[in-house]
Amino acid sequence: MYNPKSLKAEEFISHEEILATLAYAEENKDNLPLIDSIIAKARECKGLSHREASVLLACENEEKIKELYDLAEELKKRFYGNRIVMFAPLYLSNYCVNGCTYCPYHAVNKHIPRKKLTQEEVRNEVIALQDMGHKRLAIEAGEDPVNNPIEYILECIDTIYSIKHKNGAIRRVNVNIAATTVENYRKLKEAGIGTYILFQETYHKESYEKLHPTGPKHNYAYHTEAMDRAMEGGIDDVGLGVLFGLDLYKYEFAGLLMHAEHLEAVHGVGPHTISVPRLKRADDINPDDFDNGISDDIFAKICALIRVAVPYTGMIISTRESQAVREKVIRLGVSQISGGSRTSVGGYQEEIRPTDTEQFDVSDQRTLDEVVRWLMEMGYIPSFCTACYREGRTGDRFMSLCKSGQIQNCCHPNALMTLKEYLMDYASEETRKIGEALIEAELDNIPKEKVREICKDHLAKIEEGIRDFRF
């Protein structure tokens, strides 16, 4: 029944295969020779199968877990250096016809005001985001064919890309909207989107159907097969995710990796990113009503395991997590984080963070400037780079750049140049000082001399007011 090449959800995410995987993992969780061989395979950057990674997830041997964390840290450094890509979510509309029991936007929630941004409001939100320094957005919307049809989403994307306020620009729009048709994915591709992101929420079909009792999202197969349709529509960067807390994490973890294996088997390229959201308190939603919440330690272990199992896949963490948790998992393999986020429709234009239409409580409420400074103080380079997809390095072309080891001659200078833009245009005095010293020191970490010289030249031009250099 299990077939990673099948296009049928129940066959590439086979329930029986997940149960067999969990049993195998449980049987082998103390099998140290096997665990050592799995860690050795991961060390060679060959990635891990869902079965192998599940054994490590089940393993409770502290020494081995420490080895896993060290390896995750090492692979993170090897493939992503010390760069962290920055983004912000932009909520377009909270109209929704679905009944997701964990989301405050569910259709029967009558106590939140329903709001949909007009194009003028999109403009104002984008100007506020540009004034913070953001270059990359993830747009978010509920599913509502009447209020938020694809034409509305496309119009918003056009508006977002068209706004050039002062030195600002949004150079990459990622899209997190409900599963849709191949035709609509093609339209999104034509609109110039970056990654199409869709969280599976849960891979457990029976739970999925209970958690999505009404609306089009109830259809498990349609939702689970969405990435195949997106790829058929020409989108080759897709982002997976599970909402941890809904079902058993070991089940979700195996399903997530099976999904990645399926994309690789069918399309020759795995997911561009994996997000790791955890269920949060929100209007009408109490996380305690759900039984499967995971501790910070298990959460960190999952992040480390994703890093070693799919070393070329970016990992995203949002402001659902606190500063302390983010600090821990960034080290273990996270490559993208949001900063200064507001999860309400129209939230960026407001002086004070509005909470009436918030999708979930934001734990990390610091400003983008504070997040940027914090990253730099920990030795990371906040990167506002959007070069890859603008240079056509998507899908397998991005993966080959990653695998070739050339990333340090490309992403590293791009990170420094976009950070420089941020420092010149948006940073506070203190952040700028720390950033300038960091750039100076990090120039030495560009391996090719020629690239280093070009980068220095571009940095000088940024000082003169020219923007948007990239390798």
Ligand code: SAM
């Ligand atoms: N409506 C789209 C869909 O159905 O896929 C996507 C947009 S939704 C705004 C983005 C994600 O927020 C959802 O996929 C879900 O995983 C997450 N989410 C919903 N309720 C949440 C909560 N209470 N806490 C944390 N994340 C939540």
